[in-house]
Amino acid sequence: MTLAHYMTVAALLFLIGIFGALTRRNIIGILMSIELMFNAANINLAAFDRFLHPEGVAGTTLALFIMTVAAAEVVVGLALLLAIYRNTDTAYVEDYNLLKG
Amino acid sequence: MIEHAYLIPLIPFFASFVMLFGGKEDPHSPMPWVGIGAMGVCLAIAVSIFWAAATGSVALPYEHNWHWFSLATSVAGRSFVYDMPVGVLIDGPAAVTLVVVTLVSLMVQVYSVAYMHGDIRFKRYFAFVSFFTAAMLGLVASSNLLVTFACWELMGLSSYLLIGFWFEREGPCEAQKKAFMTTKLGDSGLYLALLLIFAKVGSFQLSQIYQFFDKGLMPATIATIIGIGILVGAAGKSAQAPLFIWLPDAMEGPTPGSALIHAATMVAAGILLVSKTYFVFLASPTAMESAAWMGLITAFLAASMALVSYDIKRVLAFSTVSQLGFMMCALGVGGFTSGLFHLTTHAFFKALLFLGAGSIIHSVHTNDMRLMGGLSKKMPITFLTMLTAILAISGVPGLSGYYSKDMILANVWNHDHMMFWILLFTALMTAFYMFRLFFLTFWGDDRDHEKFHHAHESPALITGPLVVLAILSAFAGAGLNSNGLVYKLIAKPTLSVMAEPAAAPAHAPAAKEEPSTHEPLAHAAAAEPAAAVSEHAAVHEGGGHGTHPEGHLPGWLHMTAIALVFGSIMLAFFLYRGPAYPVADAIKANMGPLFTLLERRWYFDDFFYGLVALSDKAAALAFWIDANVVDRVFVDGWGLLARIFAQISDAFDNLFVDSAVDGVGGIGNDLGVGLRSLVTAGQVQEYLMYAAIAFSLAATLILTR
Numbered sequence: 001m002t003l004a005h006y007m008t009v010a011a012l013l014f015l016i017g018i019f020g021a022l023t024r025r026n027i028i029g030i031l032m033s034i035e036l037m038f039n040a041a042n043i044n045l046a047a048f049d050r051f052l053h054p055e056g057v058a059g060t061t062l063a064l065f066i067m068t069v070a071a072a073e074v075v076v077g078l079a080l081l082l083a084i085y086r087n088t089d090t091a092y093v094e095d096y097n098l099l100k101g
Numbered sequence: 102m103i104e105h106a107y108l109i110p111l112i113p114f115f116a117s118f119v120m121l122f123g124g125k126e127d128p129h130s131p132m133p134w135v136g137i138g139a140m141g142v143c144l145a146i147a148v149s150i151f152w153a154a155a156t157g158s159v160a161l162p163y164e165h166n167w168h169w170f171s172l173a174t175s176v177a178g179r180s181f182v183y184d185m186p187v188g189v190l191i192d193g194p195a196a197v198t199l200v201v202v203t204l205v206s207l208m209v210q211v212y213s214v215a216y217m218h219g220d221i222r223f224k225r226y227f228a229f230v231s232f233f234t235a236a237m238l239g240l241v242a243s244s245n246l247l248v249t250f251a252c253w254e255l256m257g258l259s260s261y262l263l264i265g266f267w268f269e270r271e272g273p274c275e276a277q278k279k280a281f282m283t284t285k286l287g288d289s290g291l292y293l294a295l296l297l298i299f300a301k302v303g304s305f306q307l308s309q310i311y312q313f314f315d316k317g318l319m320p321a322t323i324a325t326i327i328g329i330g331i332l333v334g335a336a337g338k339s340a341q342a343p344l345f346i347w348l349p350d351a352m353e354g355p356t357p358g359s360a361l362i363h364a365a366t367m368v369a370a371g372i373l374l375v376s377k378t379y380f381v382f383l384a385s386p387t388a389m390e391s392a393a394w395m396g397l398i399t400a401f402l403a404a405s406m407a408l409v410s411y412d413i414k415r416v417l418a419f420s421t422v423s424q425l426g427f428m429m430c431a432l433g434v435g436g437f438t439s440g441l442f443h444l445t446t447h448a449f450f451k452a453l454l455f456l457g458a459g460s461i462i463h464s465v466h467t468n469d470m471r472l473m474g475g476l477s478k479k480m481p482i483t484f485l486t487m488l489t490a491i492l493a494i495s496g497v498p499g500l501s502g503y504y505s506k507d508m509i510l511a512n513v514w515n516h517d518h519m520m521f522w523i524l525l526f527t528a529l530m531t532a533f534y535m536f537r538l539f540f541l542t543f544w545g546d547d548r549d550h551e552k553f554h555h556a557h558e559s560p561a562l563i564t565g566p567l568v569v570l571a572i573l574s575a576f577a578g579a580g581l582n583s584n585g586l587v588y589k590l591i592a593k594p595t596l597s598v599m600a601e602p603a604a605a606p607a608h609a610p611a612a613k614e615e616p617s618t619h620e621p622l623a624h625a626a627a628a629e630p631a632a633a634v635s636e637h638a639a640v641h642e643g644g645g646h647g648t649h650p651e652g653h654l655p656g657w658l659h660m661t662a663i664a665l666v667f668g669s670i671m672l673a674f675f676l677y678r679g680p681a682y683p684v685a686d687a688i689k690a691n692m693g694p695l696f697t698l699l700e701r702r703w704y705f706d707d708f709f710y711g712l713v714a715l716s717d718k719a720a721a722l723a724f725w726i727d728a729n730v731v732d733r734v735f736v737d738g739w740g741l742l743a744r745i746f747a748q749i750s751d752a753f754d755n756l757f758v759d760s761a762v763d764g765v766g767g768i769g770n771d772l773g774v775g776l777r778s779l780v781t782a783g784q785v786q787e788y789l790m791y792a793a794i795a796f797s798l799a800a801t802l803i804l805t806r
Contacts, residue, residue, distance in 0.1 A: 018793055021786070021789060022786050022789060022790050022793065023786075030786075093784055093785060093786060094784055096784070096785065097784065
């Protein structure tokens, strides 16, 4: 198992996340896809740490912190989502066009 | 007493203000006695100083200064703070002059009480006279050249005020303007000289400037420039050629005022100034020689003009100019003592002459000598006192003018023989025109019966001063000359570092002098034999006092001069003794152009009027050029040019610059419109998709590079 393997997995995971974010109509699905992209980035972080600085644990610790922060972020995102849902009565993003000029 | 010398200018100064602002204007105001009392106190102080100096109980020069103000200045690149002092400097000449000024002023004021009585501006006249006297005394006593200059200008102001005292009439108005402007022309030269002195020496203190010159620190060229500047100032104030034109006209003022200001004292201020700054002239032979020639030319021209005038005051005015020329010439040839001696004696007898003339005018109500005659019978005191003055000014032995004029002639003889002959000839003209005045006025029978009938002797207030001045005119010369007192009091200043001596004085060859005496006037013939006598007959031969050889003529020359003076008097007697003067008229008829030349004052007035008219024309031309050429072509043309350029610039701006700016904006706008057409639904995902595409493209570009 080399660095390239880890990075390939991360890239695939990221692409899946992108695809999901672009194609899902339901905003819950989009949020989930964004989480996938997050985790792809975390995999890269852990892998680089493992291969470039094998003697320390700083990278993995940072990945743990990022997961915590991401969880908090998701809470905020879900709260926003809930507010939008209450205003528009829908979870489909094509109906969210308040910002269109 | 000398420590109270500062009071001498201050007392009349305050008196003048008291008279000017105190009391009411009244033709019979008692105010004049304030001025007379003040002047009496000043005279007492001045006489006590003089007496102390003459007996040697006080050492001159006496100087005392007070702090005035400080100013930062820089001289020759070094800056320092200069404490400007104000103070008194009483040297020998000042001690003598203070007495002369206070005495003449006192006499004039007493005289004026009677003369000006009933004038509507009676009080004001005395305020002006006191003010003038204060300024003159300040000039004499000041140790600071700046104060001297201020007093000099204040005298100019008082002169202006007194000439135009009767300003309702046109004559005095014109005369006062002429006097003021002419003297200011000279003052500008003096002012520049003073500034140059300060720039070089860094002080206005006479004693310090003297030290500077004494050490030989002043370059001769600068000294020459300063000397010429001072001479220009002196020429204006002391009516020297060519600026003497104002003095004859200044006789429009009240006669006693003329006696004080334009005869005895103020016009002598130029001479005094030259004597105060004599070290400048000692350092510059050129300035010295200029002074001598200026004085000589003035003396000659003015005397010649006096020969033909019929206005009694004009004759005296020309005579004043001429005598001032004598003094200036004396200073110029190095006869410091003789010049100031003559100033002193002249002040007495010329004031007396003017006051006497005033007495006559007061009596017969005309200035024209042709309407007088035989007045000796009607006005005996005026007659006798005037005769004394006329004998004194003519240089008849024994009277004051004789001593001083003799000394001047001796100095000039030792300097340059040609100048001596011209000056001697001028002295003979002086005797002639003075006796012409005398014979026309007092001698023979009356010409105008009505005027003669009304003529009367003047009151005691007028004759009193005349008698006092007559006594002084008679004895002041002999008194000052006894025991060499005048040499002791008026000692010639010296410089320890003398400038190189001027080209050997005297000893000019005989042939050079002879042509100068060929003047085309009647009694010139009398002068010729003198010129023919052997020239080299010992310059230093004569003179009783071995200590002062420069003050004495060779014996034969002395006798000749006296004989010639009597000859001139006889000539005047011969020409003008009767009620009619046919011989004089015949000479006048035969020498018309010469008389016209003299009567027109050698065309000096016309020259200056022409100069003024020319400058007026020049100014008009300059104004026309300014209005029509400069304004039209340059100012207006420049504006037009600027406008055309601005229009071109505006068009360029609109066409190119604005289009470029708008074009850049337009590109951004078009791009935005084009890109906006890609967005259809306005969903987040759509944007995200474009972002992803852009990111992928960028990543591809970077990675495949």
